[in-house]
Amino acid sequence: MVNCFHCGDACLDVEIKHEEKSFCCHGCKTVFDILHDNHLSYYYDLENTPGISPKEIAGKFDFLDNEAIVEKLLEFNDGNTQIVSFLIPSIHCSSCIWILENLNKLNPSVKSSQVNFPEKTVRITFSTEENSLKNLVILLSRIGYEPYISLDDSEKKEKYINRSLIYKLGIAGFAFGNIMFLSFPEYFEHSEFWLDQFKPFFRWLMFAFSLPVVFYSGSGYFTSAYKGLRSKILNIDVPIALGIAVLFIRSTIDIVFDLGTGFFDSLSGLVFFLLLGKFFQQKTYSYLSFERDYKSYFPIAVTRLFKNAEGNTIEEQAEVYTVQKGDRLLIRNNEIIPVDAILIKGNALIDYSFVTGEAEPISKQSGDKLFAGGKQQAGILEVEVLKPVAQSYLTQLWSNDVFSKDKFGIFESITDSISKRFTVVLLTIAFISTIFWLVVDPSKAFNVFTSVLIVACPCAIALAAPFTLGNVLRIFGREKLYLKEASVIEQMAKLDTVVFDKTGTLTTNQKNMISYEGIALSEEEKQLLTSTLRASSHPLSRSLYNMLDKNNIQTLDEFEEEVGKGISATAKNNSIKVGSYEFVGYYDELTSEVKNRTTVHISANQVYKGCYIFNSEYRKGVAEIFEQLGIDKDVVVLSGDNEGERERLEELLPKGTKLYFNQKPDDKLNFIKALQQNGKQVLMIGDGLNDAGALKQSDVGFVISENTNVFSPACDGILHATRFNKIGDFLNFSKKGIKIIKWAFLFSLFYNLIGLTFAVTGHLKPVVAAILMPLSSISIVIFTTIATQYVGKKLRTNINK
Amino acid sequence: MTIIYMLLAISVFVALIFFALFIYSVKKGQYDDTYTPSVRMLFEDELVKEGSANIKNTSKKTITKPETEPATWQE
Numbered sequence: 001m002v003n004c005f006h007c008g009d010a011c012l013d014v015e016i017k018h019e020e021k022s023f024c025c026h027g028c029k030t031v032f033d034i035l036h037d038n039h040l041s042y043y044y045d046l047e048n049t050p051g052i053s054p055k056e057i058a059g060k061f062d063f064l065d066n067e068a069i070v071e072k073l074l075e076f077n078d079g080n081t082q083i084v085s086f087l088i089p090s091i092h093c094s095s096c097i098w099i100l101e102n103l104n105k106l107n108p109s110v111k112s113s114q115v116n117f118p119e120k121t122v123r124i125t126f127s128t129e130e131n132s133l134k135n136l137v138i139l140l141s142r143i144g145y146e147p148y149i150s151l152d153d154s155e156k157k158e159k160y161i162n163r164s165l166i167y168k169l170g171i172a173g174f175a176f177g178n179i180m181f182l183s184f185p186e187y188f189e190h191s192e193f194w195l196d197q198f199k200p201f202f203r204w205l206m207f208a209f210s211l212p213v214v215f216y217s218g219s220g221y222f223t224s225a226y227k228g229l230r231s232k233i234l235n236i237d238v239p240i241a242l243g244i245a246v247l248f249i250r251s252t253i254d255i256v257f258d259l260g261t262g263f264f265d266s267l268s269g270l271v272f273f274l275l276l277g278k279f280f281q282q283k284t285y286s287y288l289s290f291e292r293d294y295k296s297y298f299p300i301a302v303t304r305l306f307k308n309a310e311g312n313t314i315e316e317q318a319e320v321y322t323v324q325k326g327d328r329l330l331i332r333n334n335e336i337i338p339v340d341a342i343l344i345k346g347n348a349l350i351d352y353s354f355v356t357g358e359a360e361p362i363s364k365q366s367g368d369k370l371f372a373g374g375k376q377q378a379g380i381l382e383v384e385v386l387k388p389v390a391q392s393y394l395t396q397l398w399s400n401d402v403f404s405k406d407k408f409g410i411f412e413s414i415t416d417s418i419s420k421r422f423t424v425v426l427l428t429i430a431f432i433s434t435i436f437w438l439v440v441d442p443s444k445a446f447n448v449f450t451s452v453l454i455v456a457c458p459c460a461i462a463l464a465a466p467f468t469l470g471n472v473l474r475i476f477g478r479e480k481l482y483l484k485e486a487s488v489i490e491q492m493a494k495l496d497t498v499v500f501d502k503t504g505t506l507t508t509n510q511k512n513m514i515s516y517e518g519i520a521l522s523e524e525e526k527q528l529l530t531s532t533l534r535a536s537s538h539p540l541s542r543s544l545y546n547m548l549d550k551n552n553i554q555t556l557d558e559f560e561e562e563v564g565k566g567i568s569a570t571a572k573n574n575s576i577k578v579g580s581y582e583f584v585g586y587y588d589e590l591t592s593e594v595k596n597r598t599t600v601h602i603s604a605n606q607v608y609k610g611c612y613i614f615n616s617e618y619r620k621g622v623a624e625i626f627e628q629l630g631i632d633k634d635v636v637v638l639s640g641d642n643e644g645e646r647e648r649l650e651e652l653l654p655k656g657t658k659l660y661f662n663q664k665p666d667d668k669l670n671f672i673k674a675l676q677q678n679g680k681q682v683l684m685i686g687d688g689l690n691d692a693g694a695l696k697q698s699d700v701g702f703v704i705s706e707n708t709n710v711f712s713p714a715c716d717g718i719l720h721a722t723r724f725n726k727i728g729d730f731l732n733f734s735k736k737g738i739k740i741i742k743w744a745f746l747f748s749l750f751y752n753l754i755g756l757t758f759a760v761t762g763h764l765k766p767v768v769a770a771i772l773m774p775l776s777s778i779s780i781v782i783f784t785t786i787a788t789q790y791v792g793k794k795l796r797t798n799i800n801k
Numbered sequence: 802m803t804i805i806y807m808l809l810a811i812s813v814f815v816a817l818i819f820f821a822l823f824i825y826s827v828k829k830g831q832y833d834d835t836y837t838p839s840v841r842m843l844f845e846d847e848l849v850k851e852g853s854a855n856i857k858n859t860s861k862k863t864i865t866k867p868e869t870e871p872a873t874w875q876e
Contacts, residue, residue: 042845097840098844114837116834117837118836118837161833166832170827171820174816174820178816194802198805
């Protein structure tokens with residue numbers, strides 16, 4: 001088998017020899033020529049077969065002739081120079097970076113281009129005098145890097161990156177280091193003339209360094225504590241803020257009245273470690289987006305038809321938002337229908353896999369209603385708009401309240417639940433010991449009160465969760481479960497109900513099981529069938545062809561394809577018809593069982609033979625995963641389809657699994673809501689846009705994705721399809737993570753006890769605090785990391801078993 | 802020993818310079834993408850020229866426009 005020099009695919013049907021290299025298609029060869037002619041063949045030296053086969057784009061980017069749309073896409077425009085950022089999903093290797101950053105060698109109008117590899121974007125500065133945005137996009141598409149432009153891009157978002165955490169961390173680290181050095185001489189309490197001379201100077205310098213730490217780096221803890229108190233929650237930030245404030249005030253008083261060095265070293269160290277924990281917890285998968293809605297799928301523009309004064313039909317590229325009810329639209333092959341519409345003209349073969357996850361396209365006749373979100377797969381359509389984009393059957397789902405709520409603002413994290421009790425106990429100890437010392441030795445009372453608050457500051461407790469969850473998040477990422485944020489893990493541990501979507505989630509959306517029903521075909525007929533299918537580009541023909549034996553392919557004498565109906569062919573006096581039931585030529589009533597299925601009918605020499613039935617194939621391990629989850633959880637299947645598959649599902653799944661059919665997107669959302677009102681913690685597992693509401697409403701929403709480069713709807717986590725049958729393992733692992741956090745809490749309480757014995761007896765020296773605080777923090781970090789990695793190793797062996 | 806004031810002033814000053822550089826680099830977005838630069842720095846001066854003598858004579862082919870008009874989509 002020869003592989004393509006450009007894209008690395010096997011050259012199946014054709015092999016094009018060119019310059020002593022093999023190519024799988026003309027597209028690949030053209031890209032090679034372009035690069036070669038411009039002396040850019042280093043592209044192929046950098047990586048083996050780095051290329052992407054360019055797709056047919058004729059007419060696809062005509063909407064870039066519309067100035068208003070172009071203006072919306074540009075980041076910067078001063079008339080001469082324009083800057084634009086494109087998302088290019090096909091960026092995947094260093095060759096991609098290299099070629100895209102050398103665009104100016106292909107077209108001198110490009111002034112500079114810079115790739116952001118993790119985000120798969122390229123930012124291009126080009127001069128408008130020599131080039132237009134449309135030509136730029138066409139150039140990119142011609143070398144295989146087609147930009148992805150969607151409705152999402154039409155809303156200019158302020159590109160604001162919040163870097164404040166890095167600043168805060170940087171400042172705290174900077175101050176921590178310097179203060180450590182400055183406080184070092186006094187740790188030994190060595191009386192020495194010069195040391196005493198410089199004491200005040202050193203102390204005030206430390207004070208100066210600590211100011212930005214308290215008032216900038218630590219500011220987040222004060223605001224969070226204030227917010228918590230106002231809503232009457234004792235969150236973990238309350239004792240932390242108290243600790244920071246007491247540390248700062250006590251230390252300042254100490255140096256003003258020359259009572260001691262103060263605790264500036266512990267103060268800056270505390271803030272630094274806490275911020276480090278926050279930073280570690282933030283693990284982002286930049287190329288995955290967890291916030292997508294329908295806008296990321298829908299096109300930015302459509303072709304609108306209208307009649308001018310002379311009565312000629314004119315095509316116009318219109319923004320999708322300007323489309324009104326009653327407008328006529330032209331939908332080309334592979335375009336997405338952005339509105340609910342009625343089919344006027346053309347053969348519709350609509351792929352709804354974005355929406356439902358259904359693998360097979362659906363055929364529609366003129367007069368039928370087409371729902372938004374379908375992708376046309378056969379030729380041109382003319383449609384009349386019924387509902388504009390924001391009000392369609394699919395998109396009105398997003399007007400539900402659930403989409404404007406922040407899901408994780410509401411729940412109490414494990415750290416907050418322990419901090420409630422912790423804070424109460426801490427304050428009690430502080431007050432009791434203060435009262436005790438007021439009676440025994442009033443001069444020490446203030447000292448003891450502040451010492452207790454300082455030493456008991458729950459730094460280690462606050463670090464336990466971020467580091468454990470951060471580690472778990474990374475382990476999940478390695479095993480191809482990509483979570484939006486660490487708090488999802490805590491929610492995962494609490495789940496007691498799992499709801500599955502059927503199509504695309506339980507079933508694969510790539511493979512199909514094809515079975516034949518009817519009179520067996522003879523060898524000759526089979527050969528003729530394969531030869532006929534080979535010439536057709538219809539998706540059903542392709543999948544059927546892939547399944548059949550490809551021996552003895554014949555040359556056809558005649559071949560005719562009627563789009564949307566079927567194909568007929570003759571060879572050696574044999575004729576065959578393949579296609580819809582009507583096309584094949586028989587009008588007998590079909591059994592309803594066959595009617596509900598996707599079928600391809602065959603007749604040979606005017607005799608009806610039978611049909612191939614396409615059954616959706618269930619993923620590997622569906623039954624096992626239901627068994628496993630069923631042990632301690634309720635498992636439900638929620639499907640948007642009709643009941644055609646009920647029997648098969650009942651056979652496949654454990655008895656007692658609840659099955660619901662004919663669920664509209666809204667129904668799914670409400671179903672989840674009803675479960676939650678009954679006190680259930682729900683995990684929703686779906687894949688298409690029609691699950692978007694349920695995914696958002698559920699406590700945890702996962703999306704199954706065959707290819708993480710393909711967009712998936714807003715969710716809390718994206719699970720790679722190969723790991724589908726491991727969901728139970730992932731859920732168990734999250735529970736173990738919570739257990740580790742609880743152990744870490746115990747561990748840090750132990751440190752607090754040691755510290756408190758120093759504090760209540762009035763013996764807390766700055767040097768003790770300076771040792772105890774980092775020691776407890778670091779040992780907690782080490783403990784959680786080792787524990788999670790150890791459990792993670794088990795998870796991995798489990799998954800790869 | 803009063804030199805220590807001087808030394809401290811210098812050391813704090815140097816530390817502040819590095820600190821300012823750090824803030825500047827964060828602000829410029831150098832920490833937004835920590836992967837691409839690591840690949841970019843390994844690229845060579847890469848134009849592959851065969852028979853580089855005649856390159857100057859042949860006008861560089863630039864593709865501003867597709868060579869053929871986009872064919873109208875066919876049904």
